[in-house]
Amino acid sequence: MNTLEFAQQCDQQDELATFYDRFHHPKDLIYLDGNSLGKQPLAVKAIIDQVITEQWGDRLIRSWNEHWLKLPQQIGDQIAQLLKVNTSEINVGESTSVNLYKLAHALVRSRRFGNQLITDSLNFPTDNYILEGIQSQLNLKAIITIQYPSDLEADLEVLKENIARNPGVICLSLVSYKSAYRYPMKMLNDFAKEHQSIIIWDLSHSVGAVDLELKASYTLAAVGCTYKYLNGGPGAPAFLYIDQSLVSALETPIQGWFGHSQPFDFSADYVAAKGVAQFKAGTPQILSLASLKAGLSITLEASTKRLQVKSQQLSTYLLSLIETELTPLGFRLESPRDANQRGSHLTLSHEESWRICQCLQHPKPNRPTIIVDFRPDRFLRIGITPLYTRFEDLWRTAERLKEIVSTEEYLNHDGTKPVVT
Numbered sequence: 001m002n003t004l005e006f007a008q009q010c011d012q013q014d015e016l017a018t019f020y021d022r023f024h025h026p027k028d029l030i031y032l033d034g035n036s037l038g039k040q041p042l043a044v045k046a047i048i049d050q051v052i053t054e055q056w057g058d059r060l061i062r063s064w065n066e067h068w069l070k071l072p073q074q075i076g077d078q079i080a081q082l083l084k085v086n087t088s089e090i091n092v093g094e095s096t097s098v099n100l101y102k103l104a105h106a107l108v109r110s111r112r113f114g115n116q117l118i119t120d121s122l123n124f125p126t127d128n129y130i131l132e133g134i135q136s137q138l139n140l141k142a143i144i145t146i147q148y149p150s151d152l153e154a155d156l157e158v159l160k161e162n163i164a165r166n167p168g169v170i171c172l173s174l175v176s177y178k179s180a181y182r183y184p185m186k187m188l189n190d191f192a193k194e195h196q197s198i199i200i201w202d203l204s205h206s207v208g209a210v211d212l213e214l215k216a217s218y219t220l221a222a223v224g225c226t227y228k229y230l231n232g233g234p235g236a237p238a239f240l241y242i243d244q245s246l247v248s249a250l251e252t253p254i255q256g257w258f259g260h261s262q263p264f265d266f267s268a269d270y271v272a273a274k275g276v277a278q279f280k281a282g283t284p285q286i287l288s289l290a291s292l293k294a295g296l297s298i299t300l301e302a303s304t305k306r307l308q309v310k311s312q313q314l315s316t317y318l319l320s321l322i323e324t325e326l327t328p329l330g331f332r333l334e335s336p337r338d339a340n341q342r343g344s345h346l347t348l349s350h351e352e353s354w355r356i357c358q359c360l361q362h363p364k365p366n367r368p369t370i371i372v373d374f375r376p377d378r379f380l381r382i383g384i385t386p387l388y389t390r391f392e393d394l395w396r397t398a399e400r401l402k403e404i405v406s407t408e409e410y411l412n413h414d415g416t417k418p419v420v421t
């Protein structure tokens, strides 16, 4: 199992292997960023070239009616297919942070749920900042940020106790950016419903790598980004999902002209568009929306069901390499062992993580450059994007990690960490 030949054999048997050829792969680089930015789909260049040359260059303002006004809807259709929800329940645009603000604010003000805001220490910092802002703007009780004994997995009993005692609006990242811990979505949605509460799921670290069934898991609200496993590009627009049973009870906190029922009447009074369209605020980001189309089309073609299977095969393979080859060298697995309790990255810790990461990124001659994430203070996050990560990439990475530690190559690097990593 621990041979290059075995890894290459697994790649040959992979039914999704041809999707590798749809992406740009820089030479001598193994890219296992975990996952802050996906690779570039090859189709993006032609799409962007057409938008820039023909639509923006030649057609100018006429392109709004010819192409651009319907673009957010077209992208929304693709995201709805991925999440297995209705198109009328998705709004695309802006960042995850802004979408979370709009959704959480509207849910609290709807008075359909308790008014306690809850999050936990596994969540991505921006989500917690956004909730804190809403709490102070709406003069709510202090938010509850649940601290678990470890920052690597949730204690579900503690989480449920908090919800039962303080009903309200809860925000959780389905897959935690730290350890890839994945919450049991349906069980928690059911529990929240029984306790006059709603969970907004941040799907940023799951969409595109985890097979999401939002209706089957009784999910009512979610947000997520598209620049990670969906390979939408830097700053690609985020999305917001709200179940149709709730949308008429909500009011967006940002009354922008694109969310007006008749934006091009330019009327003096604001009349919100019906449904999820009210969450549009201003002019959509056309270039980013256009490039996102490529990544979404590839993901839909591959199917998230098959992508999840491959993600789990890859991470289970890496996990076995970690246990046999790397644990004896001082590495520790910090992600759940059970593939159904994790997303699509594996987190390792080592007391020399920072310097090991430097060796991977600045290799000695005849070694590939390997990009993984360092996360303070001792974590290495290894991202697996099932569309293009190969078994061979994981084997080579494990081999390099073994070499760096067993030969003490990391001593060639300065141990001082920069402030921004």
Ligand SMILES: Cc1ncc(COP(=O)(O)O)c(C=O)c1O
Pocket: 036, 094, 095, 096, 097, 098, 124, 126, 127, 173, 177, 202, 204, 205, 225, 238
């Ligand atoms: C889980 C999660 N939520 C939110 C964000 C922030 O998203 P945005 O920059 O689109 O607001 C990130 C960014 O990496 C993230 O990982």
